[in-house]
Amino acid sequence: MKPARFDYVRASTLTEAHAVLAAERADASVIAGGQTLVPLLSMRMARPSVLVDVMHLSELAGIAIEDQTIRVGAGVRQAELLAWPALAKRQPLLALALPWVGHAQTRARGTVCGSVALADPSAEIPLALVALEGDVELSSTQGKRRVGAADFFNGLMSTARRDEELIEAVRFPCRRGGHGYAFREFARRHGDFAIVACAAVAGGTRTRLAVGGVADRPIAHDVGELEDEALTEALATFAAGLDAQDDLHATADYRRALVRKLGRETILEARRCRA
Amino acid sequence: MPRLSAETRHRIRIEVNGKPVEGEAEPRMLLTDFLRHVLGMTGTHVGCEHGVCGACTVQIDGALARACLSLAVQADGAHIRTVEGLEPEPGRLSILQEAFRRHHALQCGFCTPGILMSLDWYLRHNPSPAEAELREFLSGHLCRCTGYVPIIAAALDAAKRLREATHA
Numbered sequence: 001m002k003p004a005r006f007d008y009v010r011a012s013t014l015t016e017a018h019a020v021l022a023a024e025r026a027d028a029s030v031i032a033g034g035q036t037l038v039p040l041l042s043m044r045m046a047r048p049s050v051l052v053d054v055m056h057l058s059e060l061a062g063i064a065i066e067d068q069t070i071r072v073g074a075g076v077r078q079a080e081l082l083a084w085p086a087l088a089k090r091q092p093l094l095a096l097a098l099p100w101v102g103h104a105q106t107r108a109r110g111t112v113c114g115s116v117a118l119a120d121p122s123a124e125i126p127l128a129l130v131a132l133e134g135d136v137e138l139s140s141t142q143g144k145r146r147v148g149a150a151d152f153f154n155g156l157m158s159t160a161r162r163d164e165e166l167i168e169a170v171r172f173p174c175r176r177g178g179h180g181y182a183f184r185e186f187a188r189r190h191g192d193f194a195i196v197a198c199a200a201v202a203g204g205t206r207t208r209l210a211v212g213g214v215a216d217r218p219i220a221h222d223v224g225e226l227e228d229e230a231l232t233e234a235l236a237t238f239a240a241g242l243d244a245q246d247d248l249h250a251t252a253d254y255r256r257a258l259v260r261k262l263g264r265e266t267i268l269e270a271r272r273c274r275a
Numbered sequence: 276m277p278r279l280s281a282e283t284r285h286r287i288r289i290e291v292n293g294k295p296v297e298g299e300a301e302p303r304m305l306l307t308d309f310l311r312h313v314l315g316m317t318g319t320h321v322g323c324e325h326g327v328c329g330a331c332t333v334q335i336d337g338a339l340a341r342a343c344l345s346l347a348v349q350a351d352g353a354h355i356r357t358v359e360g361l362e363p364e365p366g367r368l369s370i371l372q373e374a375f376r377r378h379h380a381l382q383c384g385f386c387t388p389g390i391l392m393s394l395d396w397y398l399r400h401n402p403s404p405a406e407a408e409l410r411e412f413l414s415g416h417l418c419r420c421t422g423y424v425p426i427i428a429a430a431l432d433a434a435k436r437l438r439e440a441t442h443a
Contacts, residue, residue: 004303005282005303006302008279008302010349038326039326043325103412103415104415106341108338108339108340109339109340109344
C-alpha cells in the first residue's frame with residue numbers, strides 16, 4: 001500500500017506543466033487534490049514516472065461566470081465550489097449534487113476537474129456535467145480546445161483527454177429562466193459511490209434525464225413532455241437499453257429498476273421546480 | 276520548482292501545530308508516513324491507507340485532509356495541525372477531548388485522532404450543529420467500537436460547552 005517511485009514537479013507555470021506532459025505523455029500524471037490519484041498510486045493501479053502538481057498555478061484557480069457558464073478552474077476544490085455564495089442561484093443542480101460527492105473530509109481536498117478527469121461512471125460531477133451539457137477546456141503545447149461533456153466521457157474511466165493535455169477548467173451552463181433542476185441518488189451509506197444517481201433538467205419542451213452508476217459513463221436521455229403512462233414506458237425503454245453491469249453492490253436489473261423509479265422522481269421534481 | 280527525482284530524498288519544510296519542522300522524503304512518501312516515521316509524531320493513525328476510514332485526518336492550511344491521500348512533497352510549505360496540537364497546554368485536554376472522555380466516545384482509540392481533528396474543524400465552523408448534520412459529517416469516519424452514539428453525544432456536549440466558553 002505504498003506508491004511505486006515517481007519524480008515530482010510542482011509546476012510554477014502552465015507552460016512548465018504542458019512541457020512535462022508533452023515530453024512524457026502517458027508516463028506523466030497530473031495531480032491536483034489527489035483524492036483519487038493517491039489511492040490509485042498506493043494500490044499501484046497507477047504507476048506514472050512523474051507527477052505534475054498543478055495546485056500552485058494561479059491560472060487554474062478560481063470560479064468565474066463566463067458566457068452564461070460557471071467556469072471552474074482545475075485548482076478549485078469541491079468544497080470551494082460548494083461554498084461559492086452564488087452557486088444555488090447560478091446553477092441549482094450543482095448545489096444539489098455536490099454534497100453527495102465523497103465526504104466533507106475529501107471534498108476539502110478533491111477538485112472538481114479531478115473528478116471529471118477520473119471519469120468514474122458513478123461520480124456525481126461528471127453526471128452533472130453531462131446533464132447540463134457543459135464542456136471541458138483542454139490545453140497542451142499544441143493549443144487549446146473545448147470538448148462537450150457527451151463527447152468527453154468515452155467509457156469506464158476513459159475520456160477524450162489526450163496524453164499531453166491538461167484539463168484547465170470545466171464549464172457548467174448557468175441556470176436558465178423557466179428551467180427546473182433536480183438530483184437524486186441511491187447509495188448504501190452517505191458518501192459511498194452511487195449505486196444509481198439521477199440528474200434532471202426540465203425546460204421548454206425538453207426534460208433531460210442523466211443517469212450515473214449504471215452504464216460505463218453518465219448517459220442522458222430526453223423524455224420531452226411525456227407524462228404518466230407514456231413517461232413510465234419511455235423510462236422502461238431507456239433503462240432496458242442501458243448497458244448495466246452486475247457487481248458486488250447491486251445487480252444490473254436492480255440498477256435498471258432504480259433508473260425507472262428514481263428517474264421518474266427526479267424528472268417530476270425538476271418539472272415542479274421550473275422557475 | 277526543479278524536478279524532484281524519485282530516487283532521492285528531498286528536504287520538506289512544514290509547520291506542524293505552529294512549530295516549523297523539517298525532514299527528508301522521497302516524492303512517493305505519504306504525509307502519514309512523513310508525520311509518523313520522519314517526524315516521530317505518531318498521534319496521526321494509519322488505518323485503510325486509501326482515504327476511506329478517516330483515522331489519518333489532519334488539517335492542512337485550515338482545511339480537513341486525509342494525510343494518507345497527501346504526499347509529503349505536496350505539503351511542503353503548508354501549515355499542518357495534528358491531534359498533538361489539540362491540547363491547550365501540556366497535560367490539559369481540550370473541551371472536545373474532555374467531552375470524548377466523559378461520554379466514553381472511544382474504546383480502542385484507533386479512529387479517535389481523525390475524528391477529533393474533523394470535529395475540531397467542524398465545531399469551529401458550525402458552532403450549533405444539529406444531530407443529523409453531525410451524523411452526516413461523521414460518515415467520513417469509521418469507528419468499529421462505539422456504534423457512534425457516544426461520539427455524537429460527546430460532539431453535541433462539546434459544542435454546547437464551546438458556545439458557553441465563547442460567551443463567558
